[in-house]
Amino acid sequence: MQIEIDEISKQFGTTAALHPVSLSLPSGALVALLGPSGSGKTTLLRILGGLEFPTSGRVMFDGQDATGLSVQDRRAGFVFQSYALFRHMTVFDNIAYGLNARPRASRPTKAEIARRVSKLLELIQLPDIGARYPSQLSGGQRQRVALARALAIEPRMLLLDEPFGALDAKVRKELRQGLRDIHDTTGLTTVFVTHDQEEAMELADLVVVMSMGRIEQIGKPQDIRARPATPFVREFITA
Amino acid sequence: MGKPLIHRSPMPGLGLSMGITLTMLSLVVLLPIGALLLKGASYGLAGIWETVNRDRVWAALFLSFHLSLLAALFNLVFGLLLAWVLVRYRFPGRRILDAAVDLPFALPTAVAGISLTALYAPNGFFGQIAAEIGWKIAYTQWGIFIALVFVGLPFVTRTVQPVVEEIEREVEEASASLGASRLHTIRHVILPMLSPAALTGFALALARAVGEYGSVIFIAGNIPLVTEIAPLLIIIQLEEFNYDAAAAIGIAMLLISFAMLLAINLIQVWSRRRIGYV
Amino acid sequence: MSDASLAKPARFRPATEEAPVARWAMIAAAFLGLGILVFAPLIAVFVEALARGVAASLASLATRDAQEAIKLTLTIAAISVPLNAIFGVAAAWFITKFDFRGKAFLITLIDLPFSVSPVVAGLCIVLMFGANSAIGGWLVAQGYPIVFAMPGIILATMFVTFPFVARELIPVMIEQGRAEEEAALTLGASGWRTFWTVTIPNIRWALLYGVLLCNARAMGEFGAVAVVSGKIRGQTATMPTTIEMLYQEYLSVAAFSLAAVLALLALVTLLLKTALEIRHADQLAATHRH
Numbered sequence: 051m052q053i054e055i056d057e058i059s060k061q062f063g064t065t066a067a068l069h070p071v072s073l074s075l076p077s078g079a080l081v082a083l084l085g086p087s088g089s090g091k092t093t094l095l096r097i098l099g100g101l102e103f104p105t106s107g108r109v110m111f112d113g114q115d116a117t118g119l120s121v122q123d124r125r126a127g128f129v130f131q132s133y134a135l136f137r138h139m140t141v142f143d144n145i146a147y148g149l150n151a152r153p154r155a156s157r158p159t160k161a162e163i164a165r166r167v168s169k170l171l172e173l174i175q176l177p178d179i180g181a182r183y184p185s186q187l188s189g190g191q192r193q194r195v196a197l198a199r200a201l202a203i204e205p206r207m208l209l210l211d212e213p214f215g216a217l218d219a220k221v222r223k224e225l226r227q228g229l230r231d232i233h234d235t236t237g238l239t240t241v242f243v244t245h246d247q248e249e250a251m252e253l254a255d256l257v258v259v260m261s262m263g264r265i266e267q268i269g270k271p272q273d274i275r276a277r278p279a280t281p282f283v284r285e286f287i288t289a
Numbered sequence: 290m291g292k293p294l295i296h297r298s299p300m301p302g303l304g305l306s307m308g309i310t311l312t313m314l315s316l317v318v319l320l321p322i323g324a325l326l327l328k329g330a331s332y333g334l335a336g337i338w339e340t341v342n343r344d345r346v347w348a349a350l351f352l353s354f355h356l357s358l359l360a361a362l363f364n365l366v367f368g369l370l371l372a373w374v375l376v377r378y379r380f381p382g383r384r385i386l387d388a389a390v391d392l393p394f395a396l397p398t399a400v401a402g403i404s405l406t407a408l409y410a411p412n413g414f415f416g417q418i419a420a421e422i423g424w425k426i427a428y429t430q431w432g433i434f435i436a437l438v439f440v441g442l443p444f445v446t447r448t449v450q451p452v453v454e455e456i457e458r459e460v461e462e463a464s465a466s467l468g469a470s471r472l473h474t475i476r477h478v479i480l481p482m483l484s485p486a487a488l489t490g491f492a493l494a495l496a497r498a499v500g501e502y503g504s505v506i507f508i509a510g511n512i513p514l515v516t517e518i519a520p521l522l523i524i525i526q527l528e529e530f531n532y533d534a535a536a537a538i539g540i541a542m543l544l545i546s547f548a549m550l551l552a553i554n555l556i557q558v559w560s561r562r563r564i565g566y567v
Numbered sequence: 568m569s570d571a572s573l574a575k576p577a578r579f580r581p582a583t584e585e586a587p588v589a590r591w592a593m594i595a596a597a598f599l600g601l602g603i604l605v606f607a608p609l610i611a612v613f614v615e616a617l618a619r620g621v622a623a624s625l626a627s628l629a630t631r632d633a634q635e636a637i638k639l640t641l642t643i644a645a646i647s648v649p650l651n652a653i654f655g656v657a658a659a660w661f662i663t664k665f666d667f668r669g670k671a672f673l674i675t676l677i678d679l680p681f682s683v684s685p686v687v688a689g690l691c692i693v694l695m696f697g698a699n700s701a702i703g704g705w706l707v708a709q710g711y712p713i714v715f716a717m718p719g720i721i722l723a724t725m726f727v728t729f730p731f732v733a734r735e736l737i738p739v740m741i742e743q744g745r746a747e748e749e750a751a752l753t754l755g756a757s758g759w760r761t762f763w764t765v766t767i768p769n770i771r772w773a774l775l776y777g778v779l780l781c782n783a784r785a786m787g788e789f790g791a792v793a794v795v796s797g798k799i800r801g802q803t804a805t806m807p808t809t810i811e812m813l814y815q816e817y818l819s820v821a822a823f824s825l826a827a828v829l830a831l832l833a834l835v836t837l838l839l840k841t842a843l844e845i846r847h848a849d850q851l852a853a854t855h856r857h
Binding site: 294295296298299300301302303305306307309310313314317318319320321322323324325328367370371373374375378380382384386387388389390391392393394395396397398399400401403404405407408413414415435438439442458461462464465466471493496497499500501502503507520521523524527532535536539542543546547549550554 | 582583584585586590593594596597598600601603604605606607608609611612615650653654657658660661662664665666667668673675676677678679680681682683684685686687688690691692693694695696697699700722725726729745748749752757758759761762780783784786787788789790793794806807808810811814819822823826829830833834836837838840841
């Protein structure tokens with residue numbers, strides 16, 4: 051799905067988290083929102099996911115205005131920084147949650163839900179953990195379960211907030227490839243937030259560098275590396 | 290083999306603190322409870338059964354237990370609501386409400402008892418209103434129910450409140466982003482997270498209500514077989530110097546208390562094992 | 568441009584909030600419920616106490632029986648609360664500074680009085696120390712009766728308030744760990760010095776909190792005391808048992824005046840407790856933090 055961000059701004063009280071920003075994300079792209087903390091990248095992601103409402107501006111999905119679409123109706127597969135798995139549910143129930151939450155008329159049958167969950171468990175390469183609880187998983191496994199749970203609702207896009215932030219360096223490298231693979235398999239427009247420039251450059255097709263609530267530069271990784279548009283970008287990507 | 294009973298430690302005061310703890314615990318709590326159990330053992334289970342197995346005793350035990358259960362259920366629902374309102378919403382008077390939740394802990398039971406009676410007696414403030422529709426509260430089982438709700442009020446709220454505070458926003462957001470309505474989120478995500486704490490509070494409120502005496506006797510009416518609670522029966526037996534009967538009923542109540550204490554502990558163990566927190 | 572304003576809802580509701588209607592209904596239910604269940608009885612105490620005016624109320628408090636009851640209640644609290652505070656500190660020290668088998672069981676035993684009916688507690692003490700028992704009979708022969716006398720009331724009061732201080736201190740001391748005490752010891756401080764200069768300053772607000780709750784319950788205990796005291800006027804009748812006697816004799820103003828004194832005490836307790844929770848939340852047990 052093609053995503054259009056049109057002059058979006060966000061005020062929290064008197065502080066501006068986002069100055070009006072505009073951005074066009076092509077369908078099927080893997081996009082990194084890169085910046086230091088406080089740059090507004092997470093706020094922008096949460097606005098896309100329907101978790102915050104912008105102070106001004108519009109969000110368009112495939113040319114349709116989606117600004118007022120509630121978070122429930124938005125079908126954005128959102129992966130939280132802490133993963134936010136439901137601790138009292140098994141992995142299976144976590145992944146099935148979005149399907150079970152649908153109104154009866156559009157809810158798949160039990161057998162269909164089971165089939166979809168086991169397919170997703172295969173996709174994240176953890177076919178045998180359905181009966182476990184989140185507290186029994188490693189950090190990397192939790193992240194993949196969170197991803198599977200977001201994919202279960204057949205989302206129109208995939209939004210990830212610091213997806214590798216809580217992991218150690220070795221697991222991080224592995225899971226980067228995992229995200230790339232899942233993106234390539236599903237073909238979903240994918241936006242992830244990161245403060246790690248190496249991660250953004252290595253993984254994304256398109257990198258959006260942000261600072262202090264503004265977009266500093268948009269471009270392919272190699273272009274940004276070759277031609278940093280502002281002193282901030284130059285400093286940030288060489289840091 | 291095996292672990293030592295007490296690990297060696299550089300900390301001072303082992304002898305003194307252990308001595309004070311065990312001596313006072315024995316003198317104040319364990320020996321008196323032991324005396325009751327010993328008394329029970331002296332005339333055996335059959336003897337206890339003979340005393341307890343009378344209509345008046347069964348009626349009192351049943352009354353105490355089933356009204357306590359109803360009161361604890363009311364407090365479970367109202368306590369969850371209060372915990373949610375006090376933690377999640379900001380409104381004028383919130384601090385006062387929060388402090389008021391503890392009043393049943395702080396107000397002596399005899400004071401609560403006569404005050405509730407004054408309010409719900411047929412000529413009292415609420416009693417008059419109820420009488421208009423032919424509803425008698427004081428000196429009926431309704432009166433006992435209200436007194437038991439009063440004494441059990443803080444338990445669920447106070448056990449649930451810290452858990453509500455710890456719910457991560459992201460978990461609720463995750464539920465919403467997966468398409469769940471707010472009601473679905475509350476039912477399937479929030480309430481299950483609160484339920485171990487709520488159950489603990491429920492059991493505590495129940496245990497408190499079953500043994501409650503002071504706030505109930507004034508409003509109860511104390512009619513044998515109808516509004517006579519189990520603790521009152523013990524007092525009546527004692528006033529007639531019928532120590533054996535008092536002890537038998539006392540043991541029955543003690544066993545109920547132990548069973549509930551066990552239940553509380555099992556709830557906590559189960560919850561810790563399954564989801565890693567209480 | 569106009570599409571945007573059409574699509575925008577009247578007011579965006581974050582995913583973690585209930586609809587305003589639900590929110591206000593719940594707040595109203597909280598006010599209504601606590602109003603009927605808690606505020607009304609509290610107000611009723613004072614209304615009934617002042618039903619014949621302030622003078623009548625004060626006069627009833629000046630009677631000899633009322634004065635003796637107040638004195639007895641204060642005396643009992645003054646003895647049983649410090650004893651329980653000493654127990655609470657000792658038990659918390661023993662449990663949190665040492666590792667031993669059966670710790671969880673010991674904690675359960677300390678909590679036991681909370682789940683025993685006060686009337687059963689009183690009964691236990693009567694069976695243990697009453698004139699009919701071996702120990703009690705001997706003590707009476709020596710001229711030291713326990714039951715129907717002050718020591719019995721103190722024991723009963725201590726039984727029902729036994730866990731308060733320990734239960735408040737244990738979680739706080741677990742959280743604080745042993746490092747500070749260990750540091751003091753390596754610096755050459757004696758055990759007592761470590762306790763007074765390191766431990767006590769760290770736990771004083773939690774200790775005060777526990778003592779406050781213990782005291783409120785000690786002064787108000789009714790069921791257990793009613794069983795062991797014999798309710799002899801001017802001798803073993805505490806404030807709560809005197810309230811009962813006055814109430815049974817239809818001396819409503821006198822009963823409620825004495826009740827109002829205890830209700831004021833309860834209010835002061837709540838006030839101090841709330842103040843502690845606001846100012847020293849970091850030093851109190853985690854369950855009170857809100």
